[in-house]
Amino acid sequence: MPKSLSTALTDKIQNKEARVGIIGLGYVGLPLAVEFAQAGYHVVGIDTDSIKVDALNRGDCYITDISAELFSDMVSTGRLMATQDYGAIGELDAISICVPTPLRKTRDPDMSYVVAAANQIAKHLRPGTLIILESTTYPGTTAEVVLPIMIGNGYVVGEDIFLAYSPERIDPANTIYGVRNTPKVIGGVTLDCADVAMALYDTVVEEVVKVSSTQAAEMVKLLENTFRAVNIGLINEIAIMCDKLGIDVWEVIAAAKTKPFGYMPFYPGPGLGGHCIPIDPLYLSWKLKSLNFNARFIELADEINTNMPRYVVRKVAEALNEDSKPVRGSKVLILGVAYKADVDDVREAPALDIIQLLMQQGAIVHYHDPYVSSIQFDQVDISSVDHDLSILESVDCVIIVTDHSYYDWTDILNHTNLVVDTRNATVGLNGLARVVKI
Template sequence: MGLKEKIIAGRAVQSVIGLGYVGLPLAVEFSKAGLTTVGIDITAEKVDRVNAGDSYIRDVPSEELHRVVKEGRLKATGDFSVLKEVDTINIAVPTPLRKTKDPDISYIVAALREIRKYLHKEQLIILESTTYPGTTEEVMLPLLEEGGLKLGSDFFLAFSPERVDPGNEKYTTKNIPKVVGGVTPACTELAVALYRSAGMNPVPVNSSRVAESVKLLENTFRSVNIGLVNEIALMCHKMGINVWEVIDAAATKPFGFMPFYPGPGLGGHCIPIDPFYLSWKAKQSGFDARFIELAGMINSDMPFQVVIRVLESLNMQKKCLNGSKILIVGVSYKNDIDDTRESPAYDIIRLLHNQGAEIFWHDPYVTKLEERVGAVKQLSLTPDNLKKMDCAIIVTGHSNIDYDLLVNNCALVFDSRNVLRNYKQENIVRL
């Protein structure tokens, strides 16, 4: 039986390298569709937890994970030699930025070095990590062919961007259409067959470069529009206009307008990072991606703007930041999730620290902050605790926070997400 027949018959053995926010839901989706799947991760704790059916990703319920592991459809390992036995390999490892804002694809390269050791005929490799256009053909293909096997006749290679939105219950790994671009048409066909066999909805495109660019366009679109609305928010503040009301009213137009909302800065593993993958690659072709750079500048300045506004508001109450007790409410990068990667809360805390503020934080989803933040204390929301605060800054507006308690007990509440839109109290300041 050839690879394509095996995939279509659901007889292929799948593997997913990198069992994080992207890889674990994908591996579980494959196994829920009845496909035998192996997950590989270099973090031993994740491997153990997957095998124990104990999920560490909120979007993957432990009961689901436990069921597919118990039924023998999913197992995890740190041993790459299992790749000898698998037919397909999906790669979902991190793609961060270096301090210089250059792409860091070292995790992809490390995974490829392992794959190359066990690469065999009739194997399909699909990269799902976000990366710059050309990675699949220019970096992955030569590395894989180093062992002597040839693309097309021996193995197949494609790119399919992961578009998952953590915490989104309506659109999940299963029902978000899956853009797929192979290095050759046969590669695309096989990758399409794989996603179809898992009950997903593949959208084929003509090359891996197009598929790589699709993801970057999507995230650049968000970054630029958020940058635009952040600038409008700063402008409206200077002009004494309520930006939130402007956006809500503009959003009543049934066509030609899509609302984006200002906020305290970008966060997460995608929007603050991915556009720079594109601008970096564009620069190599002699092209300056100006929108990307400008939006990046405006968005990364927002934590500073928040701190300035808090400083001004304290000043109105004859207080200064130095020595003030400031509570950060919501530290994850968006509402109702536990992920704090790249959260603007970190920059806001750093800037407040620099001004001598005493900082406290509260987040019902997060148990621990990154160590780099230094001295900050976790605080439970009680009237007594809140009364001691000089200001509470809502950085992320989780739906399970008691905002009545906050507004009724804090001297000053700075709302950077407009979650207090229905409150009229005078101690509220909006971004």
């Protein structure tokens, strides 16, 4: 009896003969591609961005979390290559889709990248191929959006082709947890789909967790990120309450987290950023709206978190006022514009809102970020200034927005008058500057 396509594909995977494709070579796709290449697969990355494709093929690693040496090794040995040509799909056995899932201006899900990638894959798809959607999305996307495209040319899912959803949980700049030691959740459209996808991931991650459906797998990711967004919203509101009560919220959190059970610390900050936490919960609330359900926790946390940049600017105005200075005409230096420490990603970063709000109020704003040489918004380009003592000494206020480990906080405290610290970066340090915390 001839082998079923699922058995044949599983055999290919286990023998490392399967050719793996990664669609979208960004913060998620590139580390995944390197992990598959390192595990012994031949990996082809497909991206619409010629700059990324060319960089990869030259062996130039553009994601800081990946070892440059390992990367160039994978490229020079031919294990890893990239192309803009979707024709390569016909040669592949397993394909992971890692394209963006942003919000539209109306704050609704923008599925255009997923749909475009799925349409291109479907054009070249051959029987015996596994497709795994990894982009974060609302429950139902794999079955309602991707599946109809994949079976459009008559393939039967679970027999001819295999389709699964597996959320990407990577945490950029995390030096402890990476692709290999972060458990991977998988849900298949059918049982065979899940089993083939598990066989693939079993070869690159230490633990694979199977759930009963693609919808459940999609919901896992949204639970994780909604949990973070809501708890950050809660602690941001607690920070505002503490400020009104004259209590140091950071001291309260430090003491609360000594409780060994029933509490886990979240920290206030200047607002949410990145491609995940500010966006993903809104995918869920959007989906629920179509079922006439109002996701109140998500909406409330979103309101609190998106207002944090305004709160920071208010604290800056009050702090300048104490020095008898108006915001208009004051020189302000923002330290760090990336959305979190030690990354170069400015997507949804609160620093951008803080800069715009301060400029609208007439402040003269400069920024420094060791990872971000320039930022653009509203057709304005701003370049990072040099980080030297003269700039620190020349400004009326320094705002710590991102606590990159690059900075020497004591040095900063000793060469400026006023610091608004949104990250508690200066805790326990002394210097000449007056420090205002959120």
